[in-house]
Amino acid sequence: MAESVPFPVTWITGASTGIGRALALRLAAEGCTVAASARSVAELDSLAQEASPLPGRIVAVPLDVTDPADIEQAYARITGELGVPDLCVLNAGTYIPVNAKRLKAADFETQFNLNVMGTVRVLEAVIPGMVSRKSGRIAVVGSVSGYRGLRTASAYGATKAALINMCEALRMELGDHGIAVQIVNPGFIKTPLTDKNTFPMPFLMPVDKAVEQFYRGLLTSRFEITFPKRFTWMLKTLRLLPYAIYLPLMNRTTKAD
Numbered sequence: 001m002a003e004s005v006p007f008p009v010t011w012i013t014g015a016s017t018g019i020g021r022a023l024a025l026r027l028a029a030e031g032c033t034v035a036a037s038a039r040s041v042a043e044l045d046s047l048a049q050e051a052s053p054l055p056g057r058i059v060a061v062p063l064d065v066t067d068p069a070d071i072e073q074a075y076a077r078i079t080g081e082l083g084v085p086d087l088c089v090l091n092a093g094t095y096i097p098v099n100a101k102r103l104k105a106a107d108f109e110t111q112f113n114l115n116v117m118g119t120v121r122v123l124e125a126v127i128p129g130m131v132s133r134k135s136g137r138i139a140v141v142g143s144v145s146g147y148r149g150l151r152t153a154s155a156y157g158a159t160k161a162a163l164i165n166m167c168e169a170l171r172m173e174l175g176d177h178g179i180a181v182q183i184v185n186p187g188f189i190k191t192p193l194t195d196k197n198t199f200p201m202p203f204l205m206p207v208d209k210a211v212e213q214f215y216r217g218l219l220t221s222r223f224e225i226t227f228p229k230r231f232t233w234m235l236k237t238l239r240l241l242p243y244a245i246y247l248p249l250m251n252r253t254t255k256a257d
């Protein structure tokens with residue numbers, strides 16, 4: 001039984017709701033032990049409870065990824081109680097729309113501190129253990145909005161572009177040490193995050209369907225995991241267009257405020 005468990009010890013950030021929560025349950029269904037992290041203690045406790053009939057288990061490890069001391073304590077607890085993670089999913093993040101006319105530096109700071117630095121702080125904690133064991137898998141949740149500039153996403157898209165670029169570099173360097181780095185770029189997935197959006201979300205995907213594709217991608221050696229495929233391939237095509245075509249095209253097809 002133990003041999004067939006894909007990632008015996010997994011650490012997921014942003015596991016209290018949405019994609020992270022559904023992925024924690026999916027992995028526990030495979031027999032994995034999942035350290036589930038986020039700020040909401042009550043949500044994490046209910047998640048651990050929800051996993052109790054499953055073959056694996058979910059252990060609530062509350063933390064705030066903007067607080068380095070929280071991460072240090074959480075990592076010490078995970079390695080002490082469960083062992084060095086075989087898989088680390090860096091998923092905690094948020095989207096704050098930016099209206100360019102009323103641009104606020106604080107909105108950029110908040111999103112960079114959470115989406116980028118929150119990821120980097122956890123990386124600093126997990127990489128040394130994986131390097132000394134010469135094995136491990138790190139999956140960073142980016143977004144297709146990191147491919148190119150999109151309206152209202154000047155801050156969010158920039159954080160996700162930073163994560164995509166960072167993972168390309170880490171993939172090469174950490175690959176030399178037996179660690180697989182993957183970037184996960186979802187399109188629109190139905191979660192508490194997108195429930196707040198008032199604009200049309202093409203190809204909006206239910207979270208369980210999205211997480212099934214996420215999970216299957218983790219079992220491969222591919223660098224990038226994307227879903228839903230039809231939407232992400234459309235955006236990949238747009239990524240290839242020169243500015244002279246991309247900018248007027250997007251200007252016409254996305255709504256001005």
Ligand SMILES: NC(=O)c1ccc[n+]([C@@H]2O[C@H](COP(=O)([O-])OP(=O)(O)OC[C@H]3O[C@@H](n4cnc5c(N)ncnc54)[C@H](OP(=O)(O)O)[C@@H]3O)[C@@H](O)[C@H]2O)c1
Nearest residue numbers: 014016017018019038039040064065093143188189191193
């Ligand atoms: N849904 C989509 O369409 C979509 C598309 C592309 C990419 N993504 C990315 O997918 C990831 C998950 O998003 P989601 O849609 O599942 O949204 P969500 O339901 O809002 O989940 C966000 C998670 O991050 C946690 N979090 C927020 N701030 C945190 C902090 N300071 N420290 C620790 N955890 C924190 C939240 O928990 P607490 O509030 O309890 O801390 C929650 O568990 C994000 O990185 C998002 O950018 C989502």
